[in-house]
Amino acid sequence: MRIAFNGRLRDEPRIRAGFIGCGSHAFRNIYPTFQFTPVELAATCDLDLERAQAFAKQFGAPNAYGDFRRMLAQERRLDAVFIVTGKDARGRPPYPALATECLKAGVHVWIEKPPAATCAEVEAMESAARRSNRIVLAGMKKMFFPANEKAKELIGDANFGKVSLASLHYPQYTPTAQEFDAFLTRGENNRVAGFLDHLCHPASLLVYLLGMPQSLWYDRAPNGAAVAHFRYADGRLATLLLTHGQARDGGMERTLLVGDAGRHVVVENNLRVTLHRSAPAPEGEGYGRQPSYFAGAPEQTSASWEPEFSLGQLYNKGLFLLGYWGEVEEFARAILEQRQPRKGTLAQARQVTRIFEAFAEGPRKEIEL
Amino acid sequence: MAIRLSHEDGPRLRVAVVGCGGHAYRSVFPSLDYVAVDLVAVCDLDPVRAKKYARRFGAQDAHTRLKDVIARGDLDAILLSVGAPHHPELACEALEGGLHVWMEKPPSTDVGGVQRMIEARGRSGKRAAVGFKKAFMPATRKMKEVAERGTLGALTSLSGRYPMSIPHGGMNVLADKKGNNWLGNGVHPLSLFVFLAGRPDTLTAYAAPNGGGFVVMQFPSGAVGCLHNAEGSVRGGPMERYEAVFEQGHVVNENNARVLVHRPGLPFDYRRGYDFTAGPDEAAAQIFETQHTLSTLHNKAIFLQGFVQELEHFVEACLKDEPVTIGSLEQARAVMECYEAGLLSGGKPVNLDELPALRG
Numbered sequence: 001m002r003i004a005f006n007g008r009l010r011d012e013p014r015i016r017a018g019f020i021g022c023g024s025h026a027f028r029n030i031y032p033t034f035q036f037t038p039v040e041l042a043a044t045c046d047l048d049l050e051r052a053q054a055f056a057k058q059f060g061a062p063n064a065y066g067d068f069r070r071m072l073a074q075e076r077r078l079d080a081v082f083i084v085t086g087k088d089a090r091g092r093p094p095y096p097a098l099a100t101e102c103l104k105a106g107v108h109v110w111i112e113k114p115p116a117a118t119c120a121e122v123e124a125m126e127s128a129a130r131r132s133n134r135i136v137l138a139g140m141k142k143m144f145f146p147a148n149e150k151a152k153e154l155i156g157d158a159n160f161g162k163v164s165l166a167s168l169h170y171p172q173y174t175p176t177a178q179e180f181d182a183f184l185t186r187g188e189n190n191r192v193a194g195f196l197d198h199l200c201h202p203a204s205l206l207v208y209l210l211g212m213p214q215s216l217w218y219d220r221a222p223n224g225a226a227v228a229h230f231r232y233a234d235g236r237l238a239t240l241l242l243t244h245g246q247a248r249d250g251g252m253e254r255t256l257l258v259g260d261a262g263r264h265v266v267v268e269n270n271l272r273v274t275l276h277r278s279a280p281a282p283e284g285e286g287y288g289r290q291p292s293y294f295a296g297a298p299e300q301t302s303a304s305w306e307p308e309f310s311l312g313q314l315y316n317k318g319l320f321l322l323g324y325w326g327e328v329e330e331f332a333r334a335i336l337e338q339r340q341p342r343k344g345t346l347a348q349a350r351q352v353t354r355i356f357e358a359f360a361e362g363p364r365k366e367i368e369l
Numbered sequence: 370m371a372i373r374l375s376h377e378d379g380p381r382l383r384v385a386v387v388g389c390g391g392h393a394y395r396s397v398f399p400s401l402d403y404v405a406v407d408l409v410a411v412c413d414l415d416p417v418r419a420k421k422y423a424r425r426f427g428a429q430d431a432h433t434r435l436k437d438v439i440a441r442g443d444l445d446a447i448l449l450s451v452g453a454p455h456h457p458e459l460a461c462e463a464l465e466g467g468l469h470v471w472m473e474k475p476p477s478t479d480v481g482g483v484q485r486m487i488e489a490r491g492r493s494g495k496r497a498a499v500g501f502k503k504a505f506m507p508a509t510r511k512m513k514e515v516a517e518r519g520t521l522g523a524l525t526s527l528s529g530r531y532p533m534s535i536p537h538g539g540m541n542v543l544a545d546k547k548g549n550n551w552l553g554n555g556v557h558p559l560s561l562f563v564f565l566a567g568r569p570d571t572l573t574a575y576a577a578p579n580g581g582g583f584v585v586m587q588f589p590s591g592a593v594g595c596l597h598n599a600e601g602s603v604r605g606g607p608m609e610r611y612e613a614v615f616e617q618g619h620v621v622n623e624n625n626a627r628v629l630v631h632r633p634g635l636p637f638d639y640r641r642g643y644d645f646t647a648g649p650d651e652a653a654a655q656i657f658e659t660q661h662t663l664s665t666l667h668n669k670a671i672f673l674q675g676f677v678q679e680l681e682h683f684v685e686a687c688l689k690d691e692p693v694t695i696g697s698l699e700q701a702r703a704v705m706e707c708y709e710a711g712l713l714s715g716g717k718p719v720n721l722d723e724l725p726a727l728r729g
Contacts, residue, residue: 029664306607309607313395317395
């Protein structure tokens with residue numbers, strides 16, 4: 001029996017999961033999703049056993065471990081393991097090695113982003129997943145934001161036409177060529193670690209909305225802000241503004257998707273989604289002759305979606321708005337339904353990692369992706 | 370405010386949550402991750418549910434009766450979420466049993482219920498608080514901060530909107546202690562008005578044919594307030610908007626997620642001014658809006674809507690042996706007086722001091 005959304009008990013299948021990592025991000029954003037997803041937390045694990053025990057108590061797990069191999073060996077009937085850890089000493093995510101070992105032990109694996117520092121590491125996880133016949137979901141949350149899912153739905157509508165142009169904003173420092181080189185070839189833990197960690201967000205959103213681009217060209221301002229230009233095989237264009245230096249307040253991200261049929265979609269602050277449509281001007285009132293803007297029937301004009309923050313609902317919780325619930329729910333459902341995840345796949349993780357590798361090739365040149 | 374994560378050290382209040390329902394599941398239990406409590410026990414009439422909740426949220430024990438919770442002897446407080454009709458009885462029992470009590474809103478079905486709790490609190494010497502989250506929302510606290518700073522002058526008027534309706538037959542509603550939305554949720558905007566402007570002297574409720582209407586309040590300071598009971602408006606999208614107007618400026622709270630402080634100093638030339646951006650930067654409106662990009666605490670609904678903060682204030686008051694200053698039973702009584710006045714007004718002003726006579 002599990003406790004359902006409405007607080008009542010419901011008899012439905014759940015996956016039994018262990019959790020490697022008891023840090024602050026996991027505390028705020030991943031463990032709490034288990035209240036609302038079909039996950040039974042069987043065990044927690046952290047290098048700090050006392051912390052693992054505290055997390056086990058707080059989040060309802062019967063067991064706690066200080067060693068993940070012991071957890072895998074001793075926990076019977078584990079279906080899956082969640083892995084949310086910090087980076088290694090070189091600033092790289094440890095997920096490829098940890099995930100591969102867990103896959104070999106026969107469990108499905110959920111990993112946080114960034115999934116890896118190189119495409120080769122992602123490919124190794126893909127091979128391990130295939131050999132073990134288990135799934136891996138990488139927590140690229142932007143693909144699961146309700147606002148972004150709505151945007152994807154809107155641009156997929158036949159009336160939208162084809163997307164011709166997209167623009168994304170994300171506040172992120174872009175490293176210099178020297179910094180990339182030091183990180184990748186000498187193992188120096190520098191600002192590239194942060195770039196690897198965060199580029200996942202806009203890169204995964206781009207891949208989710210429009211697919212994998214064909215090429216990248218970018219330029220970098222002295223302070224680390226950058227403009228990145230992506231070209232698609234079918235001619236579509238996308239721009240990513242890495243707005244390092246901006247304020248951290250409301251409206252750090254903005255997504256614009258322009259169609260070729262007189263419509264566009266804007267996602268502001270991952271909260272407000274607007275489908276912009278132009279109502280046709282009344283007969284005889286062309287450009288410069290239309291006294292009232294408020295023309296057109298309701299179904300011809302723009303439409304907007306925004307949650308309320310009045311009621312104790314689920315949809316206004318950060319866990320839901322920021323895609324954490326979605327990425328855990330999809331993982332659990334994929335396991336229960338014995339299918340591959342629809343999003344957050346390792347194939348998408350490889351695409352996102354390729355975009356990172358492309359940035360490392362340096363600015364002001366066309367880079368094939 | 371001192372956030373203490375559940376696994377961090379420091380003094381903690383030993384508590385039991387009484388009431389394992391949907392609201393507690395969505396909003397109360399998750400808030401405990403950030404408040405200095407040790408969840409020792411849970412209590413619910415349904416023993417299976419109580420056990421499940423205990424296991425899920427790390428409590429040692431599950432109970433089905435409040436008297437067993439009190440009899441444990443190892444608790445400091447209870448967090449009560451069982452519905453207005455039951456809050457006074459259970460809160461009094463817990464206070465008299467030596468426990469501090471936090472309860473969800475509404476505190477009772479009438480002023481009398483709150484009065485009984487005030488008396489029980491007085492006899493017990495324990496702390497009691499009501500979870501009026503609207504008083505704790507960061508958006509409301511910013512409005513209050515602007516009011517107290519006084520840089521915009523004195524508050525002159527306060528308006529708000531909430532999809533709401535006051536039921537007809539107010540005297541019967543009170544007598545029957547019937548649940549209704551004016552009680553269940555009307556206390557939300559009422560608590561915000563009381564928090565910002567104090568207990569009104571008079572309240573007049575005007576009803577529209579579909580049940581909505583306006584509630585007009587006059588405050589001791591001379592300020593006036595108007596709550597638009599916007600029954601019929603859409604739910605799901607932004608539902609609330611509050612505006613506090615001062616002598617030289619105003620503050621707007623949109624959707625409890627965006628606060629604009631409109632300051633004096635912008636040039637205003639009625640006949641010849643053509644540039645809305647003219648004037649010094651310090652006269653431009655200030656905007657406070659949380660971002661929904663980074664996984665911080667301030668964009669979590671349990672913080673945006675004041676759930677964590679209302680619990681934290683109660684817990685800190687108990688741990689430090691200080692008075693509850695927000696969400697006190699006295700404020701709860703003022704809110705319930707407004708609730709009753711709204712039921713009994715029928716379009717005529719009700720002096721809150723004369724409510725006992727009106728009730729008969």
